[in-house]
Amino acid sequence: MVLLKNANGVLPIKKTKSIAVVGPWAKSQDVLGWWRSLGDARDVVTIYDGILKNAPKGVEVTDSVNANTNLVLLCVGEANDVIGEDHSRSSLKLPGTQEQQVIDMVKQGKPVALIVCNGRPLDLSDIHEKADAILIAWHGGTQTGNAVADIVFGRYNPSGKLTTSWPRFVGQLPVYYNHRNSGRPRHDGYVDLTAEPLYPFGYGLSFTTFNYSNLRLSALAIKDFKSVIVSADVTNTGLAAGHEVVQLYIQDVAASVTRPIKELRGFQKVWLEAGQKKTVTFTLTPNELAILDVNMRTVVEPGKFNVWVAPDSKTGLMGSFEILDRISLPNLTSAGSFARE
Numbered sequence: 001m002v003l004l005k006n007a008n009g010v011l012p013i014k015k016t017k018s019i020a021v022v023g024p025w026a027k028s029q030d031v032l033g034w035w036r037s038l039g040d041a042r043d044v045v046t047i048y049d050g051i052l053k054n055a056p057k058g059v060e061v062t063d064s065v066n067a068n069t070n071l072v073l074l075c076v077g078e079a080n081d082v083i084g085e086d087h088s089r090s091s092l093k094l095p096g097t098q099e100q101q102v103i104d105m106v107k108q109g110k111p112v113a114l115i116v117c118n119g120r121p122l123d124l125s126d127i128h129e130k131a132d133a134i135l136i137a138w139h140g141g142t143q144t145g146n147a148v149a150d151i152v153f154g155r156y157n158p159s160g161k162l163t164t165s166w167p168r169f170v171g172q173l174p175v176y177y178n179h180r181n182s183g184r185p186r187h188d189g190y191v192d193l194t195a196e197p198l199y200p201f202g203y204g205l206s207f208t209t210f211n212y213s214n215l216r217l218s219a220l221a222i223k224d225f226k227s228v229i230v231s232a233d234v235t236n237t238g239l240a241a242g243h244e245v246v247q248l249y250i251q252d253v254a255a256s257v258t259r260p261i262k263e264l265r266g267f268q269k270v271w272l273e274a275g276q277k278k279t280v281t282f283t284l285t286p287n288e289l290a291i292l293d294v295n296m297r298t299v300v301e302p303g304k305f306n307v308w309v310a311p312d313s314k315t316g317l318m319g320s321f322e323i324l325d326r327i328s329l330p331n332l333t334s335a336g337s338f339a340r341e
Contacts, residue, residue, distance in 0.1 A: 050145020
């Protein structure tokens with residue numbers, strides 16, 4: 001699950017005394033997903049049941065909003081029969097009247113955390129600023145309710161990251177972080193919309209915060225290239241322990257064939273206690289920098305490479321190094337382990 005928003009620390013639930021678990025997916029068992037294999041919907045723990053069963057002593061859980069409600073968990077999503085193979089939709093907005101339900105609920109003036117059960121990125125552009133928190137729960141399987149409860153009550157600190165860019169509007173598609181360099185000037189938007197995704201590839205929040213510092217490269221100008229070591233310090237600057245998925249991106253600044261503006265080349269999931277700092281290290285070898293040239297030969301071409309150690313594909317610490325000589329590698333059907341969306 002991926003935490004996209006958590007304004008004012010609404011989650012995890014701490015001092016809340018009355019929680020309303022509402023919305024079309026609050027008691028829905030349709031969370032097994034398209035590729036559900038032998039899963040049986042009758043075995044599903046719904047979000048409402050999971051919250052009810054796991055609520056701390058003294059916390060009231062209701063299936064409607066009343067005067068005592070301190071927090072609303074509004075459960076929305078898309079059904080199994082509108083996702084998956086041969087089930088494309090012309091719109092990526094929440095189906096039916098769910099978007100209006102979110103708007104109406106927010107107008108009641110109570111904190112609202114959206115729990116989204118979905119099988120793809122959805123267009124949340126009209127509601128993501130209105131909700132206090134957004135947890136992408138996907139179609140989580142038979143234990144969905146217990147898993148959501150573990151997160152919202154703080155028994156598990158979420159660390160999931162988006163494996164695709166999250167569009168603002170269907171008209172942006174395709175939108176992805178690793179698009180190719182172009183000779184045309186880069187424009188930052190449509191005439192009526194920014195070109196940036198709502199949330200970038202690799203994005204995901206935690207109940208704590210992390211700071212990246214002290215990027216280091218083992219060499220800046222390299223001849224007879226074998227590898228370059230990239231490292232950075234990651235510090236848990238919050239009050240809770242948690243995992244952080246540290247990501248490594250590269251950019252081949254100029255090459256004989258067009259290259260993506262940024263490419264994921266590694267990631268590590270590290271556990272940090274509150275206040276703890278760790279050094280995270282990546283090793284870039286010729287395989288990670290190689291391309292197939294115009295003659296379909298696997299090579300590392302001389303030139304400048306940019307590198308980022310980052311929490312997502314949009315931010316992070318940036319450095320650079322230069323390869324001074326051309327390196328030929330055994331021919332492969334593809335160069336490197338490309339991470340594509």
